[in-house]
Amino acid sequence: MAFLELDGVGKQFGSQTVVDDFSLAVERGEFISFLGPSGCGKTTTLQMIAGFLEPSRGAIRLEGRDLTKVHPAKRGLGIVFQSYALFPHMTAAENVAFGLEMRNVKRNERAKRVGAALAMVGLKGFEERYPRRMSGGQQQRVALARALVIQPSVLLLDEPLSNLDAKLREEMQIELRQIQRTIGTTTILVTHDQNEAMSLSDRIVVMSQGRIEQIGTPQQTYERPASAFVSQFLGKTNDFAANVDRTAQPARLVAGSWHAPAPVGVTDTVTISLRPERISFADSGLAAKIVTRIFQGNHWLFQCETECGPAIVIRQNDGSPQPGEGEAVRLDWRVEDMSLRASGGAA
Amino acid sequence: MAFLELDGVGKQFGSQTVVDDFSLAVERGEFISFLGPSGCGKTTTLQMIAGFLEPSRGAIRLEGRDLTKVHPAKRGLGIVFQSYALFPHMTAAENVAFGLEMRNVKRNERAKRVGAALAMVGLKGFEERYPRRMSGGQQQRVALARALVIQPSVLLLDEPLSNLDAKLREEMQIELRQIQRTIGTTTILVTHDQNEAMSLSDRIVVMSQGRIEQIGTPQQTYERPASAFVSQFLGKTNDFAANVDRTAQPARLVAGSWHAPAPVGVTDTVTISLRPERISFADSGLAAKIVTRIFQGNHWLFQCETECGPAIVIRQNDGSPQPGEGEAVRLDWRVEDMSLRASGGAA
Amino acid sequence: QQKTLYVAGYGGSFEKTIRDEVIPNFEKENGVKVEYVAGNSTDTLAKLQAQKGNQQIDVAIVDDGPMYQAIQLGFCGKLDGLPADLYDAARFKDDRAVAIGLVATGLMYNTKVFAEKGWAAPTSWNDLKDPKYAKQLVIPPINNTYGLEALVMLAKMNGGGESNVDAGFKIFKTDINPNVLAYEPSPGKMTELFQSGQAVIAVWGTGRVQSFANTGFPVDFVYPKEGAATLLTTACPIAKPTTSPLAGSFIKMLLDPKIQLVMLKDYGYGPVLKSLVVPPELGKMAPIGERAAKLYNPDWTVINEKREEWTKRWNREVER
Amino acid sequence: MTAAADTSTQTAETRASWALTLPALMLFVGVLVIPLLMTVMLSFHDWGQYKGIEPVFILKNWQEIASDPYYAEMFWRTFRIALLATLITAVLGAPEAYILNRMSGRWKGIFLLLILGPLLISVVARTLGWALLFGGNNGLVNKLLMSLGLIRAPLPFMFTETGMVVALAHVMMPFMVLSVWAALQRVDPQIENAAMSLGAGAFTIIRRIILPQIMPGVLSGAIIVFSLSASAFATPAIIGGRRLKVAATLAYDEFLNTLNWPLGAAVAVLLLLALVLIVVGSNALIERRYAEVFR
Amino acid sequence: MRTNGPLALTFHALFVVFMLAPIVVVCLVAFTPEGFLSLPVNGFSLRWFRTIASYPEFVHAFWVSLGLGMVSSFVALLFAVPAALAIARYRFRGRDVLAALFLSPLMIPHVVLGIAFLRFFTSLGLGGTFAALLIAHVIVVFPFALRLTLAAATGMDRSVEMAAVSLGAGGFTLFRRVTLPLILPGVISGWALAFIQSFDDLTMTVFLAAPGTETLPVRMFLYIQDNIDPLVTSVSASVIAITMTALILLDRFYGLDRVLAGKGDPGR
Numbered sequence A, B: 001m002a003f004l005e006l007d008g009v010g011k012q013f014g015s016q017t018v019v020d021d022f023s024l025a026v027e028r029g030e031f032i033s034f035l036g037p038s039g040c041g042k043t044t045t046l047q048m049i050a051g052f053l054e055p056s057r058g059a060i061r062l063e064g065r066d067l068t069k070v071h072p073a074k075r076g077l078g079i080v081f082q083s084y085a086l087f088p089h090m091t092a093a094e095n096v097a098f099g100l101e102m103r104n105v106k107r108n109e110r111a112k113r114v115g116a117a118l119a120m121v122g123l124k125g126f127e128e129r130y131p132r133r134m135s136g137g138q139q140q141r142v143a144l145a146r147a148l149v150i151q152p153s154v155l156l157l158d159e160p161l162s163n164l165d166a167k168l169r170e171e172m173q174i175e176l177r178q179i180q181r182t183i184g185t186t187t188i189l190v191t192h193d194q195n196e197a198m199s200l201s202d203r204i205v206v207m208s209q210g211r212i213e214q215i216g217t218p219q220q221t222y223e224r225p226a227s228a229f230v231s232q233f234l235g236k237t238n239d240f241a242a243n244v245d246r247t248a249q250p251a252r253l254v255a256g257s258w259h260a261p262a263p264v265g266v267t268d269t270v271t272i273s274l275r276p277e278r279i280s281f282a283d284s285g286l287a288a289k290i291v292t293r294i295f296q297g298n299h300w301l302f303q304c305e306t307e308c309g310p311a312i313v314i315r316q317n318d319g320s321p322q323p324g325e326g327e328a329v330r331l332d333w334r335v336e337d338m339s340l341r342a343s344g345g346a347a
Numbered sequence C: 001q002q003k004t005l006y007v008a009g010y011g012g013s014f015e016k017t018i019r020d021e022v023i024p025n026f027e028k029e030n031g032v033k034v035e036y037v038a039g040n041s042t043d044t045l046a047k048l049q050a051q052k053g054n055q056q057i058d059v060a061i062v063d064d065g066p067m068y069q070a071i072q073l074g075f076c077g078k079l080d081g082l083p084a085d086l087y088d089a090a091r092f093k094d095d096r097a098v099a100i101g102l103v104a105t106g107l108m109y110n111t112k113v114f115a116e117k118g119w120a121a122p123t124s125w126n127d128l129k130d131p132k133y134a135k136q137l138v139i140p141p142i143n144n145t146y147g148l149e150a151l152v153m154l155a156k157m158n159g160g161g162e163s164n165v166d167a168g169f170k171i172f173k174t175d176i177n178p179n180v181l182a183y184e185p186s187p188g189k190m191t192e193l194f195q196s197g198q199a200v201i202a203v204w205g206t207g208r209v210q211s212f213a214n215t216g217f218p219v220d221f222v223y224p225k226e227g228a229a230t231l232l233t234t235a236c237p238i239a240k241p242t243t244s245p246l247a248g249s250f251i252k253m254l255l256d257p258k259i260q261l262v263m264l265k266d267y268g269y270g271p272v273l274k275s276l277v278v279p280p281e282l283g284k285m286a287p288i289g290e291r292a293a294k295l296y297n298p299d300w301t302v303i304n305e306k307r308e309e310w311t312k313r314w315n316r317e318v319e320r
Numbered sequence D: 001m002t003a004a005a006d007t008s009t010q011t012a013e014t015r016a017s018w019a020l021t022l023p024a025l026m027l028f029v030g031v032l033v034i035p036l037l038m039t040v041m042l043s044f045h046d047w048g049q050y051k052g053i054e055p056v057f058i059l060k061n062w063q064e065i066a067s068d069p070y071y072a073e074m075f076w077r078t079f080r081i082a083l084l085a086t087l088i089t090a091v092l093g094a095p096e097a098y099i100l101n102r103m104s105g106r107w108k109g110i111f112l113l114l115i116l117g118p119l120l121i122s123v124v125a126r127t128l129g130w131a132l133l134f135g136g137n138n139g140l141v142n143k144l145l146m147s148l149g150l151i152r153a154p155l156p157f158m159f160t161e162t163g164m165v166v167a168l169a170h171v172m173m174p175f176m177v178l179s180v181w182a183a184l185q186r187v188d189p190q191i192e193n194a195a196m197s198l199g200a201g202a203f204t205i206i207r208r209i210i211l212p213q214i215m216p217g218v219l220s221g222a223i224i225v226f227s228l229s230a231s232a233f234a235t236p237a238i239i240g241g242r243r244l245k246v247a248a249t250l251a252y253d254e255f256l257n258t259l260n261w262p263l264g265a266a267v268a269v270l271l272l273l274a275l276v277l278i279v280v281g282s283n284a285l286i287e288r289r290y291a292e293v294f295r
Numbered sequence E: 001m002r003t004n005g006p007l008a009l010t011f012h013a014l015f016v017v018f019m020l021a022p023i024v025v026v027c028l029v030a031f032t033p034e035g036f037l038s039l040p041v042n043g044f045s046l047r048w049f050r051t052i053a054s055y056p057e058f059v060h061a062f063w064v065s066l067g068l069g070m071v072s073s074f075v076a077l078l079f080a081v082p083a084a085l086a087i088a089r090y091r092f093r094g095r096d097v098l099a100a101l102f103l104s105p106l107m108i109p110h111v112v113l114g115i116a117f118l119r120f121f122t123s124l125g126l127g128g129t130f131a132a133l134l135i136a137h138v139i140v141v142f143p144f145a146l147r148l149t150l151a152a153a154t155g156m157d158r159s160v161e162m163a164a165v166s167l168g169a170g171g172f173t174l175f176r177r178v179t180l181p182l183i184l185p186g187v188i189s190g191w192a193l194a195f196i197q198s199f200d201d202l203t204m205t206v207f208l209a210a211p212g213t214e215t216l217p218v219r220m221f222l223y224i225q226d227n228i229d230p231l232v233t234s235v236s237a238s239v240i241a242i243t244m245t246a247l248i249l250l251d252r253f254y255g256l257d258r259v260l261a262g263k264g265d266p267g268r
């Protein structure tokens, strides 16, 4: 029996179905991320788990007990709301202390833990500040501290780091991972940041329009996407139309001026799917022209026009010289890095 | 004369100085990003430009005219607030239409432009929805559409994409760039996302604790950071202590088992600063052990323990086999990729 | 020629009577518009004081107590050519006002409750002291003429009188107070206390009791054997720099026998004209003829002298 | 220090606030302040049975009020009753507003109206209803309680302070419910969820989370209820009768029955002063205590 | 899942009973066939409703009260809402004094106010005019409009207004399109209380009502001077019936919750 179980859960607002047939079993101590486009039902699902929304269909069970029968206050959840939902009339410290008070933690102990939690999110010195007098990111960190300080057995995080800069975000990610490891907190994270989801999660749930598209480990979902949607949602994908040239010996798979020995069993025309980071600039291969070259810190992003349509290439900013805009290049990739799809299939 | 000029602007809340001596000249049509840690004063600066906060010191000029003398309603600014600030009593369409109404745009024209703006942010079909019935990302997009639809001459964007998934975010980035190019909108973007700032901006303003640390193009700030703070804030940096071995001929710069010919003029002990993406796994070099290996989609992130302390290495996920956790490796880098600093200098 | 004559008087059915029976004729005869300013006596008096020096009202119709005050404060002008037929009690010093109706102050009781309990009808002012009425007695307070007259009557019966009311105060304080449910000046409230069954006996006037009984509620009026006191409804023309002659005419019209009978019928006022013959079916309770003659007329000159002092004493000793 | 800039912000704010309050201020100065000053003047005038009001300046009335314990007792009763009525309305009305706010749209509207309903019928008819319910031995409530055997003798309600407080609380209740309700509209429902997730029970949520945030509404309601109760005339007069005098009934008496306006004016002015002090004081106290909510 | 528990619903039921009991009693009594107030009602009759017809001044007074209440509460809002916004937002010198002044009509017994106004208006030559009555009512209902608007406006999210300003809304447009809708629950509640207060005021109005502009409470008060009979209850019941009908119509065509809670329902 899984620790937390969602069984065919659905939610309707009026006539609109927002979450549909959502089934998921979460093990104790697991770190799960919900990934999906804006409006796909992530927050709604989280709110149902938290008990703030009642599922229209299906059941949610925590350790086998029907959650709808348990009052939200008794579920022992720590929640970070997408809109923070800080108590506007309490200082940062009071906000964080609230959950401890509810658990009758003694004053001394409380002060210590509140101080530690605020320090952890980098808000030492902001104890007496009211939320309305804080910056967006500071407020978000108070919300995070408030949820973490009670050391809940389940953490529900709705875009908890969306307003933090990369550095802080990473510190917080490490913190989250640590808490989950040491206390064994079962964590569900809603995030729009794929890197975040990938680096933190044991498993990722990719959602689209209220439905689950795929559940799997980060690498599974990224490298063996269950659907075109998943593939395109997680990172970028290039699609090239290719065909098999049976006149050559042995038969060749040809895309523009790129070719390779055709794998067995491929039909006449196929689509090559390829992650941009798997493409390299080479002396031979698909002829392309660089349209724009975008600097992105640790890597460069190239938008190219190729013989087979537009393509995106990512190259690590490893200091080697990179082609400039307008330059003609050749794109090459290894056969094992591409995946093939019968042409005409839905993208 | 610059289009928008901030001249020694400062802001205090009570006794706390939140923005200090902020001077910046923005050209017409320029795209500027404010980058900085949470709470460093980005929103405050933006609010002063918008005219919602009065600077405690200094002046803000738009086309040479003192902005404080111009009523905020007359400045022709489009603003996206960090907290969205949607009108809760208006539907999405009404929210977006508001600015057009204020400009007396005719009903037909208005409906057309509102429809187009909502479609652009991917909210076709959500026209009649009230903000409170929308997801976080949908609300943020309404806020974006509301600011863009009036085609303002200056756009102030405060973390406008923080709640959007990568795909949508990228579409929006392209949209923003396009608008800025076609209409010549002067844009100031506050973001916590370095990739976003780097890929969109003409210039980046890096802030820390209310002060400007550096103003420069994305590549300048990333690759020639003006201070240790900038270097560490933009992307990751590894610092290794090294010393010059003058006994060797020619003199060698040595860090653990890594060494290279010492550049001229380096003193005895120095600190090597190095971006993680510039480090490669090699046969010889700094001995290290991989502590964790984190999958991040288009790249892998390795946390290593080296002879000279912890290090981070980023390798493009180009399909080549990567070392596993616990594996012993050697780290190598090119001399021109590192920057040297006299040891003992502030990090 | 003045266009509008402002008459201030009681509201409710009295207003209706005046509007129906007096005003149309008066307007026709004198070519003037009459505006009726409705309000009870104290309201009217307060308006007179507030608008002092700038009076809007031409004729005021109020109870006798407030009328004495109005006269003292110089609000009233002089009346000429009053009919000689008036009861003496209806006349005021210098003819600054005149009574337009007679009322007797006595006792009212709930006949149904009395019958149910087997109590005999009250007969005397002393019955107010009867402990069986505990918390069921209502008396208007002293700033109301009914209450004042009850005080005077009790003082008189116990060796005092207008000039020496100590005895009255003492009885109120020690004997009557325990019985009193409320000192209630508002007639409406009085009837409501009876209707809700909280009160069964009260000090009140014939006019009120008559109209209350007319609603079908089982109450009757008793002329106490020690005598009932006279209470007047009065009218006076208001003194102004240019007092309208029509004010006097209006008041005299109220003394017209026809109107007097109408007021008796509708409002239970005993006529102030001695010679008026009353049809027998009309005044069952009202002080008419014999009963009118036997009424006790308090000495208002003395009372007015002491009234302020009594009020204070009443507030502190009785009503607390 | 940035005194200069701060002052400029301040002057801008001051200018805006005066621009916004000026129309109301002019209305009040033009129409209310002069009558009030006239009343204050009145309280220093002399009065006599025969001479009426004498426009001289004497302290007679104030001395009388100060020296006669009768007035102290009456004011004490006035404020006691007003305070009790305020407490009852706050304790019952605020939770009711909260409950109302959680109802679905339709019921919310209907019940709001039902609660406003009592205000629609004249105070006379309303207290008449009370009298019929509680009055005498025939009162419905007393009959019910007696037939249930809960009480042996009818409870005195009319002409008691209890009765006054209950009736006042009833009359004033809508003021409290509506003010609190207006303030509740601003509270983000997610905040309640946040508290719940941290383990707060329903009662704690109300006390710790909701109440502080709706404090402006409770304060508004309390100020209205307290002021109105302390200056109310009709309900105390009808339910309390004349023996339980409060400041307003006393002023009424002096104004209408005795015609001693100077004394009545002194009572009224004293009541006004006391109320202003109490209200402004508690207002400042609460605004400071919940400063962050009032920002 | 923000629903009321059984405890809350019980409380609510008791509360409603408490609020309605005296009114229900009054309405029941209105149907008595007797000539006096009696309870329990034995028999049922519309006698006292028919009687209203023979008192046209009651009907007239009802219209006067209605008009006076509507106009005075509306005018009071015109003055009170800007003042409330200033008091809610700014901390300026004189703020407390102003707030106290604006509340003072609540704190004076209405007899005193009535006479003070009568003296004042008489000295201006406005004694006994409708204008005087109207102005006095505006003053008396002002505190309700002010306080309730204040309750809604304090702590309001200012960034929404900033957004509107940045989009070019200024001055009155800003107020009408953004600020007002946001504080609407308070403004409407304030209006309702102000209206009711004006509709129900007696003690002050008695002094200021001119011939022909007596309000319903004044009429009823004068009527019950003679005696209280069930006419008072039937008039009250009629007022309630009329109000309820008006509100039900409003609900049908517009939706009460929308009027009272403003647009843009709270969603989840």
Ligand SMILES: Nc1ncnc2c1ncn2[C@@H]1O[C@H](COP(=O)(O)OP(=O)(O)OP(=O)(O)O)[C@@H](O)[C@H]1O
Binding pocket: A132, A133, A134, A135, A136, A137, A138, A163, B013, B016, B018, B036, B037, B038, B039, B040, B041, B042, B043, B044, B045, B082, B192
């Ligand atoms: N009203 C206020 N009163 C006092 N201090 C304030 C107020 N508003 C903001 N601050 C403080 O000013 C500093 C700068 O705030 P600001 O909102 O400009 O930060 P920011 O750079 O936008 O941060 P973030 O990325 O977290 O949004 C913060 O430390 C914040 O706590």
Ligand SMILES: Nc1ncnc2c1ncn2[C@@H]1O[C@H](COP(=O)(O)OP(=O)(O)OP(=O)(O)O)[C@@H](O)[C@H]1O
Binding pocket: A013, A016, A018, A036, A037, A038, A039, A040, A041, A042, A043, A044, A045, A082, A192, B132, B133, B134, B135, B136, B137, B138, B163, E267, E268
């Ligand atoms: N109260 C509501 N009434 C009606 N529809 C709603 C309501 N709340 C949310 N929705 C709709 O349900 C869908 C899912 O919303 P949800 O908030 O779960 O999205 P999300 O995945 O969290 O998106 P985001 O990443 O933008 O926050 C959206 O299309 C939204 O418009």
Ligand SMILES: [Mg+2]
Binding pocket: A042, A043, A044, A082, A158, B135, B136, B137
């Ligand atoms: Mg969401």
Ligand SMILES: [Mg+2]
Binding pocket: A135, A136, A137, B042, B043, B044, B082, B158
């Ligand atoms: Mg910010």
